[in-house]
Amino acid sequence: MEIEIQLTPDPIAETISPPPSLGAHGAWLEFRGVVRGEENGGNISALEYEAYPEMATGEIRRILESLGTKFPCLAAKVIHRVGVIPVGDTAIYVGVASPHRGEAIALLAGFMDRLKQDVPIWKRRALPPVAANANLRTSGPGASADSHRRPQNILSVNEALAEIQSCCRPLPAIRAPLAEAFGRVLRETVCAPSDLPDRDRSTRDGYAIRQNDASESFRVVDTLHAADWKPCQLKSGETVRVATGAALPCENLRVVIQEHVERDGDRIRITKHESALNLRQRGEDVKAGQPLVPAGAHLNAGRLALLASAGCTQPLVSPRLRVVHFTTGDEIVSPEHTPRPGQVRDSNSILIHSLLRRFACETEQAHLPEDFDLAKEQIGNQQSAIGNSDVLLVSGGASVGDRDFTRPLLEWLGFEIVFSQVNVRPGRPLIFGIAGGASVPASRLVGSLAPPDKVRVAFGLPGNPLSHFVCFHLFVAATLAKLTGAEPVKFRRGRLGAKLDDAPCPRETLWPARREPTGLHPLAWASSGDVTCLTEANALIRIPADRGSIEAGGEVEFLSTD
Amino acid sequence: MRVLFFAQLKDVTGCDSVEILSPAPLTAHQLWTELLKQFPELAAHRSSVRLANHCEYAGPDTVFASDDEIALIPPVSGG
Incomplete structure (x- = not known):
């Protein structure tokens, strides 16, 4: 057979x-x-x-x-x-x-x-199952067409974040080798398989003796290098020569540094007494069974090194997110071209590309013509990329009717619009939609390219670079965190290092700032098209609606962006 | 001799294998005695665990020598 x-x-x-x-x-x-x-x-x-x-x-x-x-x-x-x-x-x-x-x-x-x-x-x-989602939109095509005509409520920032939380669910975890895990999110807590260090180890070159041994002189019974493991029970009056890093042969020893010893053949005499043990004790860093890296943590270089030291070579992690990003707007020209009057260079592509890097994404980017039929034709050639993507981002043009274009585009692609306005400055005309899952009948999906149960999300981002920066950190990052199973992005509390000068605004504001040891320093900010303040920004200060100026030293909420 | 742990026994011992130094070959009983010295928690699993030697289930008379790869096989659940 x-x-x-x-x-x-x-x-x-x-x-x-x-x-x-x-x-x-x-x-x-x-x-x-x-x-x-x-x-x-x-x-x-x-x-x-x-x-x-x-x-x-x-x-x-x-x-x-x-x-x-x-x-x-x-x-x-x-x-x-x-x-x-x-x-x-x-x-x-x-x-x-x-x-x-x-x-x-x-x-x-x-x-x-x-x-x-x-x-x-x-x-x-x-x-375990991913939490069932009571809030998923279940309306069919008719309701959607209706909602397109009906003006939607403007959501507060918290309401918009809550909608995102309820619409997204973590993607199934996979096992990946350490070398491919950088930037991904760990999905199960990894505990130490053994004590770290695994046994008492010397921190100095010297001689190991029993901790309570009061002998005058000692007989050298062995020599241990860093890689040696030779267990033996040291007796009173005995010592072993140890190198830095060497595993001590038994417990309850201390190391006398070689500078405090006189050696004569196989005997030593201690010339200077000190209380230091000169060793790293077994389990001093981590005890066996203790959590090393918690589920939900982003895997950075240090955490990956720790996983390697614990023998965890195939951690359970989030899959690589697939992101498709379209820029739109006929006034946008590629950065290497000189813009004619009325045109601007595209800075959003590289901004989004760079912001996505820390999330271990596979990113595809393209520019769409503003003519809806031409855009549909171009997308027709890229349907598989969109169908397979987890997240679709569409950057609106900087001036011309971006909302009018993005919304029908997303709906044509099968997305159900969850909200299209957030009461925030900058970034108010933000569109958020979902497709797949229970939200949309399979017949409305793009071809049959996406499996009908796979949930995909889309954002229509207002075109200005600062709006992009704010909307990415506030809303897109929250989405990516949820999809990858990371800890949710949280506002922190801090104090202003300088006065924030602002007229009361009926919208909640996220103000670019520089976080320094002296506090949060608001950056000069003229309009939402301002790119210059982004070069310094590493935080966004949250100013409640109608608040106005805040004096130096005042406590505020902020979002870290570095 | 190297002893491999699988499935829930990895959680019990906190590792996937252990090296046992023994100058003489060990019977299954002696091997268990050595293992339980290092991992007393394994005692609860002893009755349900089968021993394998070089990828084959061990018989009652199998003797384990220094270059053997031994595995503790808890009840399987494939398929």
């Missing part, structure tokens, strides 16, 4: 062809075990499988061969997926070919029974 066995972290193909050895006649029996939405009575979103691959492969082969002597078949193919497998995906595939169906059915039934007894593969854990 031909046998083929695979253990793979990748999805199992939808169709698998029978082996050529079957020829034109006979039985080709296929079985798929699919992950159920329920485990131990509770709802789940995915199961994580673990295998002892070498032994699992061997056991599967042994079982097939032994059953094959009883039920002669031509070929058998077994694929078991491992790692995180979402509900509805195939966990195991078995295909059996035989001249007649009886043997194939008997072999398959026998194999599945034995697999569940003997093959070292485990359901490691069930991943």
Whole structure:
């Protein structure tokens, strides 16, 4: 019997062809075990499988061969997926070919029974369902057309953030090698597998003796280098020569630095006594089982190094977000061109591209013509990118009718508009929409390119660079955090280092500022088209509606942007 | 000899393997005695765990030598 066995972290193909050895006649029996939405009575979103691959492969082969002597078949193919497998995906595939169906059915039934007894593969854990969303828009096309005509309420910043929170859900987590995990969000808390350091280690070159040993002189019984591990129980009057970093041979030792010792052959005498132990104690940094990096943390260089030191080489992380960004507006020219009167250079593309970098995104950018039909034609060629994206950003033109263009564009692309105005300065004409999931009938999705259950979000960003900066940090970042499972972005409290001079404004304001050790310094800001203040800004001060000026030293809320 | 832990036993021991230094080959009973010295928490799992040696389930008379790769196999749940 031909046998083929695979253990793979990748999805199992939808169709698998029978082996050529079957020829034109006979039985080709296929079985798929699919992950159920329920485990131990509770709802789940995915199961994580673990295998002892070498032994699992061997056991599967042994079982097939032994059953094959009883039920002669031509070929058998077994694929078991491992790692995180979402509900509805195939966990195991078995295909059996035989001249007649009886043997194939008997072999398959026998194999599945034995697999569940003997093959070292485990359901490691069930991943909980993503919180069900009561607020998802369920209106159909008719209601949407209606809402297009009806003026929508202006939401406050908090209301808009709450809508975003309720519309987005974290994408399924995956395992990724450390080298590919930078910038992603850790999705399960990683605990220390052992004490760090793993045993008492010397911090100096010197001689280890028992802590309470009052001997006059000591016999050197061994020499330990940094990589040595030679456990032994030191007796009174004994010492071992140790290098910096060396693991001490037993507990309750201290290290006398070599400068405080006179050595004569294999004996030493301590010339100067000090109380310092000169060692890093076992578990001093982290005790076994203690959390090292919490779920929700962004993986930066230091956290990745810590995961490596703990042996966690395949952390469970957020998937790479796919973002498509369109600029619009016929007055926008590429930065390398000289703008004619009435035109401006495109600074938003590089701004968005750079702001997205810290979120481990795959970003695609393009410029759309302002003519709606031409724009649709161009998008027609990029439908797969949009259909596969998690987030779509559309930068409005700086002057001409950007809202009139972006909203129908998003609706044409199948997005349901959740809100289109926020009572904030700058950034009021902000559009937020969702597609997929329960929100939109599958018939309204772009072609059939996006799976109907995949939720995608879109923003129409007001065209001015400062509005972009504010809307990104306030709303887009909150969306990316939710999709990746990161800790939500929070306002912090701080004090003004200088007076903030402003006339009372009926809208809540986010004012660019520089955070210094002396406090928050408001930056000069003329209009929402102002790019110059962005060069210094590393914070946005939140000024409540109708508040006006705030004196130096006044307490304010702010959002960090670096 | 190297002993591998899988699935929930990784959580119990906090690691995926351990090196056991023994000059002489060990019986299953002796191996367990060594393991329980280092990981007393494993005692609760002993009755449900099968031992494997070089990717095959061990028999009652298997003797584990210094260059063996041993695995503790908790109840499996594949498929």
